[in-house]
Amino acid sequence: MAVLLPDGAPAQVETVTITVDGMSIEARKGEMVIAAAERGGVYIPRFCWHPRLRPVGMCRMCLVEIKGPRGFALSPACYVPVADGQEVVTDSPKVKKAQDGVLEFLLINHPLDCPVCDRGGECPLQDQTFAFGPGESRMIEEKRHWEKPIPINPLVALDRERCIQCARCTRFADEVAGDAGIDFVGRADGTEVNTFLTEPFRSNFAGNIVQICPVGALTAAPYRFKARPWDIEVVESTCTFCSVGCRIAVQSSQNVLTRHLGIDSDPVNHGWLCDKGRFGYEGIESDARLTTPLVRGADGSLTEASWTLALQAAADGLRKIIDTSGPGAVAVLGGARLANEDAYAWCKLAKAVLGTDNVDCQLGDGLPAEVVLGLPQATIDETCAAPAILLVGPDLKEELPVLYLRLREAVVDKGVPLVELVPAGSGLTRHATVSLKHRPGEAATVARALAGVMAGARISSDGAGGVPGADIVRAADVLNQEGVVVVLGRPSLAEPASSTVDAAGVLAQALPGVRFLPVLRRANVRGALDMGLAPGVLPGRVALDDGRSWFADGSAWGSVPGARGLDATAILQAAVDHNIHALVLLGADPLSDFPDRGLARRALDAVAFTVAVDTFVNPSVRGADVVLPAAAFAERPGTTTNIEGRVTRLGQKVTAPGTSRADWMVAVELAQRLGSDLGFDSIDSIAAEVERLAPSHAGLTPAVLAAAANRDGLVVPLSRPQAPVEADRPVEEIEVAAAEAQGETLLPEPEPDADAPLEPIAGIRYPKATSADGRPPLLRFVPVAATSPSPPVDAYSLRLVSGRSLYDAGVLVQQSPALAALVPGPCLRAHPHDLGHLGVTTGDQVRVTSSRGSLTLGAIADSSVLRGSAVLAFNQPGPGAADLIDVRQPVTDVRVETVAPGSGHVA
């Protein structure tokens, strides 16, 4: 059995041959009989077994006869590994009686309240009962009773009467999520699942236990009694609440989204979802959605308008400014919310029609396109199989939750060494081999010291950047091997991207054979970058200068901007300086998401004309002159690209509210009114042009993506080695349903191109650029000698670190009742010592003041925070970090003072 491994080399999986019911089955060494039999076509009933959890063999439903030294014996097929020559019998009367017996035992105390159970109709216990079970209960005694559903947290309710003690939820919580907040309590038939007394089950992944519960014991509060499984329609899609790219089944009932379920995508999410991805659909169904265009009327207020009117107003406004001030006076912000095809159409509109390169899909909260697109790339699988992982980035548990699960599994279960170079503790800190906690703004300092040690230099015990020398030496030891993967993102919005970029440059040169997994957070930010929604780049990971002739050609776009434009920070500054007069907000909310709210507010106030294309009236949209309602996730087809550069298909399940339409259509119509034809009449027509013109996407036709074997998506460029396609991976029932509902045709798998040879540049090895057909070469990041200075530390201040938390003031969270309730709210965490100096203890109110502003909030003493630092989550409701940060400063220093209880905000 040959399987293509991530390194491109077909590897031989060791196999053994077993006999199941007289049939010979080729099984993989190490797998359990239950899995081998299933692949061979023999389904053995089970409850506790789950392919992604360690087996426990507890429910005993999978008992079969397996021949041992003393003849055939009943054994759990989920717990006995295959062995060569093993004989298994699954259909003998003895097996049947044992399985029937177990089923009866499970049912005697089960309430059999299927008609009112959320799981009714899709319940393995119910199914088994119909398939194998006895008709009437032989137990005439009173059943066991528990208090009916108890909430174990705001999202999940537990009905212990339905629980069959399979330990799936507790194993998930402990093994997979690392949040052992539920456990078995009690013993014997009094065994229940529960939390610690009245504590809630705290986890960003709680919804998964609902999905894997094989009965209706665990139900999701947002879903309870919302729909019955049989009137549900389903489509397979990719979650875009963040950019990990988890595969999901999107379900609806009567054109209303009712549920998201995780699909077991081997290269990405293993079936898991975070709770934001799982329950965020509530926000899409919110009544606050935009349903019709709005235009600012003569009285200065936004009023409803027809599309014709609104589009004309938008086109006129933009035209006027271009005519008077030139295309450089227009800027487009945002685009990460869009599907790839939308992003491409908008890029073409901006760069070829409007003629501006002042385009940025990031809001000063990410990394430059050159860095994201131009470093040698690693997939999630490759990262998890790396000899060591170095994390330079945010707390993944909060920002890219399912990536956190994958890395946690690699580190905890597979023993991959992890070094983290971060300004504040993260969810992975407790699993890290070495945790280098650096002073804010000084990642590059530590990276240089690390590089020095690896090159043989000595380091003083004081170390660098706040990290002790001994820790740097230990980290160097771990990282001193070929092929380390750096997980690279923005660890803090309270410092500019340059400190991370510098660190990346140093690491790119210091670590032999290093690859990077860039971890930007927002939805399809990776696809938007690939499609050119950033200054200085064109679609297909091409530098503006490299791609000019290719795109300017008449058979392509005809024209491209003459010079590199501005990024989001520079755009906002230019607006304040009256060099930019028109803004297009493409699903962008700078007032909430830009790190420096003061700058964003002054910029939005300064521009003469603003067009917003969005799903909600967010704070920034409120000031727009024209507002165009856009279709949201699940309301339009297309493709999306995850952090790895993996392109997957989005599914459309419901219709967009009111007259909202897909962003690409808005681009086409705007272009028309500006006198240009983008040449698109469908998603596929855009995809075809992307395939033709964007070098990174060569070969990625809709047909290729539609192939069943590629439903986990393909990493572009296709010339890179693809992850193994496990044709026979365990398919959960839900996936089959999703595929069928989508009417998927099974297309043949495309031939992968020959592996691209590697070419060394500046010590970094990149895949060789393809240019045989005249396509421009793929972008490369060439590190410049890092210059970021180590700013002096002011003894009276704390240096701010600001990362995101999963639940924030973002509009989709705020519009999902279930999630909004989980937003932690603002608070300042600092080391107990530092707070102690100020006479502050946990719970006290403090005033935090920076050069930009001041705010009052609660403090928490947290010894995991580096001394001299203060941690404040970004974008919590109300005044926050964005009111303190000055993007022109290399760091954000704040003074913290106690305030008398009772004094309110001082914004």
Add this chain to the structure above:
Amino acid sequence: MPRLTPDNVRRCKDLIGLYPQSRSALIPMLHVAQEQDGWLTPEAMEHVGEMLGITPAEVYGTASFYDMLFTTPVGRHLVSVCTNLACLLNGGVELLEHAEASLGIAAGATTDDGEFTLEEVECIAFCGAAPCLAVNWRFFGSVTADAFDNLVDDLRTGRLADEVPPHGTLCRVRRNVGLTAGGPPPATTTTPAPAPATGSAEKRDGA
């Protein structure tokens, strides 16, 4: 509600030092916590969890498996009457009924003054002296109704205080040495052996 006292924290640290993996000290530490408060208070369970790096839910889930560990308050004297077979054959059930009548509470309950908690237990391995019972795990055999009443009297008046310490005190002798042999290397808790893709044959995480 009390966390562990500094002295008990020291005892717990000593206990942790006796095992290759710290979690092994969990149950001995819970005995220390129960000795301190007579039962396992939520605060003590959290404190023990903190010391071992496990969640309170794991502490509670584990404690709740064991009959001797109480997560709700019990009386100063836990009276455990055996009714398993040898005692059943020799009047154990009648003894329990007498105890209920005499203390005025049903098995499982605590007297209003908090002095006695009565429980029916499985065999306490004192069958040569059936019917038998234990008070705070100090054993009394061949217990007649009169003997029971006298016993209760003695306990109430403190005449047996030397023999029967308050509930929770299991062992009044302390280990007075740490490990001296050099022992095996402490087992790692962060990186267990790699598991095969389909899940290992091992049942639970040893870490």
Add this chain to the structure above:
Amino acid sequence: MITDAAPIVTARLGVPNSWTLKAYLETGGYEGLRKALTMGPEAVSAEVMTANLLGRGGAGFEVGRKWSMLAKPRPAYLVINGDESEPCTYKDHMLLEADPHQIIEGTLICAFATGAAQAFIFVRGEFALGIERMTAALNEAYAYGAVGHDIFGSGFSVDVVIHPGAGAYICGEETALLESLEGKRGFPRDKPPYFPAVMGLYKKPTIVNNVESVSNLPWIVLNSGEAFKGLGQGRSTGTRIFSLSGHVRQPANFEIEMSKTTFRDLIYDPKLGGGIRNDNQLKAFIPGGASAPWFGPDQLDMGLDQEAVGKAGSMLGSGSVIVMDHTTCMVRAAWRITRFFHRESCGQCTPCREGGGWLDKILHRIETGAGREADLDLLLDICDNIAPGLSWPPQKTTICVLGPSIPSSITSAIRMFRDEFLVHIKEGGCPFA
């Protein structure tokens, strides 16, 4: 026949303060360990193999053979099982209180022979005095140089830890015991791996031996395996403690030569059980703890022999013999034992967790007068779904043998006293009440 073989493990029983180091040394204590240290591990193991010492914890597995199965990876651990909770077994309880040093010495000999890195003596939590005596003895033994670093100057070092349990019968099952010793819920481990000797404590090779098993080791080392094998007969060698309880005049622990003594001797001999109380008639007895299938008077002349009892469809198990006279209600006896297993199930396996409770409810119903004739077949069928075939040793649909032990008393009672069940059902209640 009761032989006059001198006791081995209970020899020190009457000695004043037998639990102190002083008394222990005065009666030859730690000589076995000293000798073992000079013999070397292989020679010690060979003696134990020759002795054919059968484990005294319940399964009756040869101690020497178990040691020889210890897998290679190191460290390896030694765990001594003092969790004694099998109903009506009280021999280990006695040894822990009366002769703690003997247990420690046996533990050390075992650790030496198996190369264990550390030894743990798991003592049932309820044995407060036993834990105190063991702890005090261990302190003395450390001070005496018998435990810890460089034992008796031999260069051999090993630490011993007394680990208190917290009340759960299932923790006597060796893999549940290991889980409990790891600080977890006492869930028995599923197979494979099949033996702790391959993968046990902390996933390392581990020997688990019973308290009484290791108490024999000093004697075997001092007197040779051959001498031990000279006692008893066939595979049942040496002496063994039997915990006699129930309706006998003199319920107590008796250490007697295996195999040569019969159940009749044990129950009736004036030096042993002294006969049934009030000269009542024997109705049934359980030869090896509550888990074992019952015997009737017709089996009285069987020797206390592991194989003979096994062949007759039961087991010597934990060495506890429970005697029930003609005044005993067999429904009630079976119900009480069933209730025990029901409560003590760890709760993992569906058949044991749910079946135990169901069987308890049915037996209670019959005993209290609401039985139906169909209940007897139902009881047997439920039992069959836990232990298919209802044989002994049982087949099982469960992880450990606690579950399949539930049927022992139920099927015995129905098989031997079906009429008594029918009377309960017909008369709507217990005729003995």
